[in-house]
Amino acid sequence: MAYSADRYSQMKYARCGRSGLKLPLISLGLWHNFGGSYVFENAREMVLKSFDLGITHFDLANNYGPPAGSAEETFGKILKSDLAGYRDELIISTKAGYYMWPGPYGDWGSKKYLIASLDQSLKRMGLDYVDIFYSHRPDPDTPLEETMGALDLVVRQGKALYAGISSYNAETTKQAAAILKRLGTPCLIHQPYYNMLDRWIENGLQEVLDEEGIGSIAFCPLAQGLLTGKYLLDTPQGARLASREIPEASLKKVRLLNDFAAQRGQSLAQMALAWVLRGGKVTSALIGASRFSQIEENAGALSNLEFSKEELDGIDGILGM
């Protein structure tokens, strides 16, 4: 596939914390729909056409699939067949921290697990290094020094360029940042759950990230699709949340937000992404998708990222109901 010459002028990029690295405002995650049990051509189309929109950042984890590991294999295949000449234009991340293999060394945050897991991830993707390696979640039973020490080590070994943490609370983030700073490998980025329906990071974490100069990339910015309005009418077949009971209170908010977005001339998905990115506090919104048309619509958020004070107050009113 030939990529459009103006792909980088279509996307906006933001500096990740106080680092030198810029990330696209919209990044693509491969948690769902890229594993071995999905159609490869659809996954390939999503990755390549995203790249053509200027989406340079692709987020993976060791366990994405199903089966676990297969999203990295899919991505590795696409890299080899279509993006071989573009490695230096891509930011590829992976993580370890959730269950991956049986026994005491395939889960959580020990050095043993993290180092082995990254080696496996690199093999699956056919890479010499990833750009960002994350501790996927805090481990209450492993000393933080050990988990952070493993991140520092892989960066020193050249297997990762930057270190990141995911789902750490404000206090643990502060401690992790101090350890990493002492080791000489500053924490680049935090990956938290964040969207209009769950604002937990505003309660202390964002402050720590600002103080420490750590960037952030919000996962599930569309609440897995709930903030797209697709569940307001008949639930589409095969939709991710189709088998879940969505509380009426959430649906009520989504209905009002959907109308609010229409007044701004945006889809709800676009407004939800613009809202996560408002004021530049979050570096990138990490979306998922089951088809390229969703990614295209979501990237359209960039044409209206601004909110007036009245709009933000109006949205706060809905979210606080």
Ligand code: NDP
């Ligand atoms: P989103 O909240 O963006 O949800 C994505 C889903 O929403 C899609 O699969 C699709 O659902 C639906 N969707 C997206 N755009 C549209 C649209 N325009 N119109 C209609 N429906 C749409 O994010 P995810 O939950 O997928 O998470 C994103 C990424 O975040 C993951 O891939 C992963 O990289 C990362 N992540 C990290 C975690 C961590 O612990 N660090 C945990 C979870 C995710 P459908 O399939 O129904 O079409």
